[in-house]
Amino acid sequence: MVESQQTMGEKIAVVGGGSWATALIKILTENQVKVKWWMRDAEAVAHIRKYRHNPHYLSSVELHPSKVKPYLQLREALKGVDWVILAVPSAFIEDALKDADPSWFEGKKVISGVKGIISSTSQLVTDWFAEKFAVDPQHLGAIAGPCHAEEIALEKYSYITIASASEDTAKEFAKLLTCRFVKTSYLTDLHGVEYAAVMKNIVAMSCGIVHGVGAGDNFQAVMVSNAIIEIQRFLDTVVPLERKVNVSAYLGDLLVTSYSQFSRNRTFGNMIGRGYSVQAAKVELKMIAEGYYATNCIQRINEQYKVDLPIVKFAYDVLYNKEKPLKAFEELKGKFV
Ligand SMILES: NC(=O)C1=CN([C@@H]2O[C@H](COP(=O)(O)OP(=O)(O)OC[C@H]3O[C@@H](n4cnc5c(N)ncnc54)[C@H](OP(=O)(O)O)[C@@H]3O)[C@@H](O)[C@H]2O)C=CC1
Numbered sequence: 001m002v003e004s005q006q007t008m009g010e011k012i013a014v015v016g017g018g019s020w021a022t023a024l025i026k027i028l029t030e031n032q033v034k035v036k037w038w039m040r041d042a043e044a045v046a047h048i049r050k051y052r053h054n055p056h057y058l059s060s061v062e063l064h065p066s067k068v069k070p071y072l073q074l075r076e077a078l079k080g081v082d083w084v085i086l087a088v089p090s091a092f093i094e095d096a097l098k099d100a101d102p103s104w105f106e107g108k109k110v111i112s113g114v115k116g117i118i119s120s121t122s123q124l125v126t127d128w129f130a131e132k133f134a135v136d137p138q139h140l141g142a143i144a145g146p147c148h149a150e151e152i153a154l155e156k157y158s159y160i161t162i163a164s165a166s167e168d169t170a171k172e173f174a175k176l177l178t179c180r181f182v183k184t185s186y187l188t189d190l191h192g193v194e195y196a197a198v199m200k201n202i203v204a205m206s207c208g209i210v211h212g213v214g215a216g217d218n219f220q221a222v223m224v225s226n227a228i229i230e231i232q233r234f235l236d237t238v239v240p241l242e243r244k245v246n247v248s249a250y251l252g253d254l255l256v257t258s259y260s261q262f263s264r265n266r267t268f269g270n271m272i273g274r275g276y277s278v279q280a281a282k283v284e285l286k287m288i289a290e291g292y293y294a295t296n297c298i299q300r301i302n303e304q305y306k307v308d309l310p311i312v313k314f315a316y317d318v319l320y321n322k323e324k325p326l327k328a329f330e331e332l333k334g335k336f337v
């Protein structure tokens with residue numbers, strides 16, 4: 001576990017204006033870090049300046065102007081900071097950073113809060129970022145673990161894991177996120193943790209789908225037990241490494257996303273299971289379920305590796321092959337132990 005430190009003077013830019021960005025800013029400002037916050041929504045920027053709250057996401061969180069400054073110009077937000085946190089859903093990150101130049105990130109450490117994959121290239125976010133913005137891989141990391149933004153807003157005690165190929169980068173950043181209601185630890189399995197987060201969203205969405213067609217807690221427990229084996233099988237093939245997947249960065253995140261009332265992925269899946277179209281479920285949810293995009297990417301990546309992934313196939317059949325959820329559920333039932 002990483003101890004908190006007096007972090008006076010650290011400057012961080014947060015990229016993205018949604019729930020996770022707001023929750024991370026709440027944690028960071030507990031630690032007296034100065035945050036420059038970029039978002040695309042001019043009205044939200046004006047609202048935050050005037051009323052000290054994000055109008056659309058986690059609006060109970062107070063944003064003190066001496067600690068948090070919202071920006072509409074990304075370049076301005078990135079000036080003079082030591083760290084950059086990416087917190088835009090994977091489906092929009094390319095658009096969000098389309099005008100950015102590699103020089104804007106020079107000398108900075110960049111941490112992905114994104115639990116998704118770049119759809120156009122099927123790359124992990126840190127790989128895509130390193131390639132596009134020429135950032136040293138030792139200066140990249142990701143935020144992992146079971147942590148819903150809504151519970152951070154409520155100051156519910158939570159655990160976060162920071163992963164980076166560089167132990168120093170992981171440790172340094174973990175300190176910045178350690179506060180009275182967040183405990184942190186670190187790992188060096190950056191790619192394993194990123195893939196695990198992508199996979200758990202597909203599983204959680206699938207839990208929602210089967211619940212929507214009438215499966216109960218008994219079935220879901222079997223599904224989640226099988227899911228961690230499926231995730232391990234995938235990781236062992238794609239990122240071979242000695243790792244324990246029964247720790248919170250992998251299993252914990254799978255459990256919280258599969259069971260929590262706050263999970264977007266589970267809620268989205270549940271609507272699909274109850275007969276909503278993908279479009280209708282997206283509109284109703286109002287937020288982003290990464291699992292929808294992840295399903296297509298993991299299915300494509302796995303064309304090369306051919307790992308047995310029954311839950312990914314189930315989600316793919318329902319979402320992309322338009323198979324009826326009930327029929328796909330009947331097929332899935334036979335695949336678990
Ligand atoms: N919410 C959570 O509990 C957690 C989320 N995460 C991850 O964090 C990431 C962000 O998710 P989250 O904050 O929940 O998502 P939300 O749905 O809450 O917010 C999405 C944000 O992205 C912005 N956005 C959408 N399109 C663009 C674009 N083209 N350019 C710039 N900004 C854009 C939206 O702006 P606008 O409001 O203007 O539409 C909004 O501010 C995801 O990968 C998610 O998996 C990780 C851990 C926990």
Ligand SMILES: O=C(CO)COP(=O)(O)O
Nearest residue numbers: 145146147148263264265
């Ligand atoms: O990753 C998360 C919690 O750890 C958030 O999951 P959802 O996007 O499904 O809400």
